[in-house]
Amino acid sequence: MSAFPPRAALDARWPPAHRLGAMLEARAPRPAPAVDDDDDDDDDARSRGERASGDVAPTRATRAPAFRASLFGFEDVSAFVDASEAEREQVVRLASQAVLREACGIERSGMAYAAKMALLAETVDERALYCHFAADEATHFARVAAHLDAPPRPGDPLDPFQALLVDAIDEGPRAALLFLVQVVLEGWGLAHYRRLLDGCASPGLARELRAILRDEARHHGSGLVLFDEAELDPRAEAFVEERLAALLALVAAGPIASLDALERGLGHLGRAGRARAFAELRGAAEARARLARLRALAACPALAAVVARLDARGAFTPHASEPT
Ligand SMILES: [Fe+2]
Numbered sequence: 001m002s003a004f005p006p007r008a009a010l011d012a013r014w015p016p017a018h019r020l021g022a023m024l025e026a027r028a029p030r031p032a033p034a035v036d037d038d039d040d041d042d043d044d045a046r047s048r049g050e051r052a053s054g055d056v057a058p059t060r061a062t063r064a065p066a067f068r069a070s071l072f073g074f075e076d077v078s079a080f081v082d083a084s085e086a087e088r089e090q091v092v093r094l095a096s097q098a099v100l101r102e103a104c105g106i107e108r109s110g111m112a113y114a115a116k117m118a119l120l121a122e123t124v125d126e127r128a129l130y131c132h133f134a135a136d137e138a139t140h141f142a143r144v145a146a147h148l149d150a151p152p153r154p155g156d157p158l159d160p161f162q163a164l165l166v167d168a169i170d171e172g173p174r175a176a177l178l179f180l181v182q183v184v185l186e187g188w189g190l191a192h193y194r195r196l197l198d199g200c201a202s203p204g205l206a207r208e209l210r211a212i213l214r215d216e217a218r219h220h221g222s223g224l225v226l227f228d229e230a231e232l233d234p235r236a237e238a239f240v241e242e243r244l245a246a247l248l249a250l251v252a253a254g255p256i257a258s259l260d261a262l263e264r265g266l267g268h269l270g271r272a273g274r275a276r277a278f279a280e281l282r283g284a285a286e287a288r289a290r291l292a293r294l295r296a297l298a299a300c301p302a303l304a305a306v307v308a309r310l311d312a313r314g315a316f317t318p319h320a321s322e323p324t
């Protein structure tokens with residue numbers, strides 16, 4: 001007999017008043033101190049010399065953007081190309097910070113997910129595995145947060161994707177979460193972090209991203225091993241369909257965060273300017289590729305009917321222009 005209560009009992013007992021996401025929002029670990037991106041001792045020595053002679057060391061808010069403009073496709077946007085160098089740097093900085101804030105939110109949700117799955121585990125081995133994952137996610141959070149201009153604070157507003165994730169982890173039954181988080185989202189996250197690494201302009205952050213990628217590959221791989229289609233009851237299946245539809249709707253909308261960074265960095269673009277930038281960012285093509293990746297990750301025999309229903313609703317079809 002299992003040493004732990006059956007999963008169904010734990011799922012049913014999960015108290016809404018003690019929502020894990022909210023708890024971790026309130027008790028998020030302190031991010032690591034801001035990092036030094038210098039890669040060699042000569043740079044360190046020069047930097048010490050400059051500081052000793054009165055130069056001001058870069059602060060979080062004055063560091064160069066963490067990612068290159070090419071990561072976001074800004075080099076094809078005419079409003080960006082025509083802007084001053086300072087404006088372009090500001091746009092890339094804003095977009096980079098948005099990506100890092102989103103990554104911090106995902107890692108914080110990863111802690112909540114691992115903690116919930118540790119409590120729902122049926123064996124000591126599985127519980128230990130999720131406790132290790134929780135430690136990984138806490139480390140990832142600190143590593144990414146060290147590259148934010150301003151450290152995350154409890155009560156910071158959640159963007160729609162983070163809110164979706166927090167809510168799903170709070171409410172989802174175990175089998176549905178294993179599929180949604182570990183099979184679909186961690187698989188998707190691997191491709192996302194690889195893209196970030198390719199577009200990374202900071203040697204220090206690139207080191208962190210490589211370490212995170214190694215861990216995330218283990219998380220996703222163990223999800224593929226642990227996920228058992230037979231455990232997907234009708235309630236879990238309905239939960240997967242509802243939350244997957246919400247996720248696909250966000251992805252189908254295209255690169256809204258990049259558009260917002262352009263507008264904040266360059267000033268008001270106007271409706272026509274945003275529409276032009278959406279087209280120049282190849283928003284629909286990017287969204288189509290991401291939706292196809294999500295469909296491939298969600299493809300399992302037990303959920304073929306769910307994917308077919310989502311397809312019939314047009315959930316895997318990107319918006320041709322920015323949704324109004
Ligand atoms: Fe992580």
Ligand SMILES: [Fe+2]
Nearest residue numbers: 110186216219
């Ligand atoms: Fe993870």
